Each structure stands twice: as C-alpha cells, then as structure tokens.
Amino acid sequence: AQTVTQSQPEMSVQEAETVTLSCTYDTSESNYYLFWYKQPPSRQMILVIRQEAYKQQNATENRFSVNFQKAAKSFSLKISDSQLGDTAMYFCVLRNFNKFYFGSGTKLNVKP
C-alpha cells in the first residue's frame, strides 16, 4: 500500500529564515513522482516542486529545494528566505502510475 506521512501538523518560521518540512512515504514501486503542493488561504492548490524518483539530483525551484532520500523514502522540502506569502498548507504527494496519494498536510505560518 502507498502511504504518505507528514509528521508536522503545524510549523512557524520568521520571515527571511529557513524552514524544512518533512515527508516520508511508502511504495513498492521503483519509479514514481513526488510533489509538494501548497494551498494558501485562497485554497487554490499550487505546485511548488516535483521530483522524479529515477533522478538522483535533488530538485530546486528558486527558494524551494528538496532533500530526496530514495532508500529512506524521505522527501523533505526546504524553504529558504521565507516570505509572508509562503504561509499556506503544504501537502506532500506521491504519484504511482495514475494514482495520487496525499499526506495530511503541514500548516506553515510565516511570521513578520
């Protein structure tokens, strides 16, 4: 069975600081996708970053980067230079074939 676990229900960070959100997953497949989505107060889901399992290099998108540890089945998200607009719920998502598995989410509060 595929599962995605986010063990931090809520986190806070000061503006301009760095924060890391944790995600672990379980799958028996060797090829899959991992994503981080953010859901701000508007509730529109926005893709933050993606990682393909066969790629060893960690994905980066501007201030966002991941630490993908395939053997450990870990996929953490690092947000550098946090901004007020980063305040949102963050979901870790696993894709196997055409099925998507969502973590329970981490609510991130960026404080001024």
Place this chain on the structure above:
Amino acid sequence: GAVVSQHPSWVICKSGTSVKIECRSLDFQATTMFWYRQFPKQSLMLMATSNEGSKATYEQGVEKDKFLINHASLTLSTLTVTSAHPEDSSFYICSATAQGKYTGELFFGEGSRLTVL
C-alpha cells in the same frame, strides 16, 4: 502550466435540490480527472476518478448515486450532487492530468464551496 477552471466557486442550495459543478481544462486535454472533497483543516479525500468516455471509478464509501460524475469530453468533467443535504456541505476540488509536455503533476481547479441549507 496547464489551467483548470472550476465553476461555480461557491454555491448555496436548499436541502433536497441538486447542484452541478463543472471542471474544464482550458488549454490541454485532460486524460484523467479526479474529484476531491476537503473538510476544514484536512487533506484532500479522493472521491472518484474519471476518464473521458467511460464511467467514473468511485472510492470506497462514496455514494455513486449521490455524487454523479460525467466526463463527456477531454476538456470537461462534471460533478452533480443529487438531493443535497447539509452533510454534503464541503469544499470540492477537481484536478486533471495531461499528456505531452507536462511531467506527471496534477493541475487543480480553484475549488467549489458548497453550502446546503
């Protein structure tokens, strides 16, 4: 990225009436569309998966006769909540996958907030 438009963004209806929510892929062909329900401060709960031209596949516990899903074309899927009751009040989100240049991610609509009085 690809754009998914969901309409209406919010709707209020009386108990016992039916409500239809539309989900359109504006600039791509959606091979598969997914419908989710989200309760406050919770994750997304998959209700059903629909492929163009075929019947939707519902998740366990989701009433097929209450939540009618139609995926008539590669750009449109609809969710109809039939004989709505207050317990159906929720936030409903559609999403889609695309072929071609996009790499595996889900594209989400803006969501629809349903309130049943």
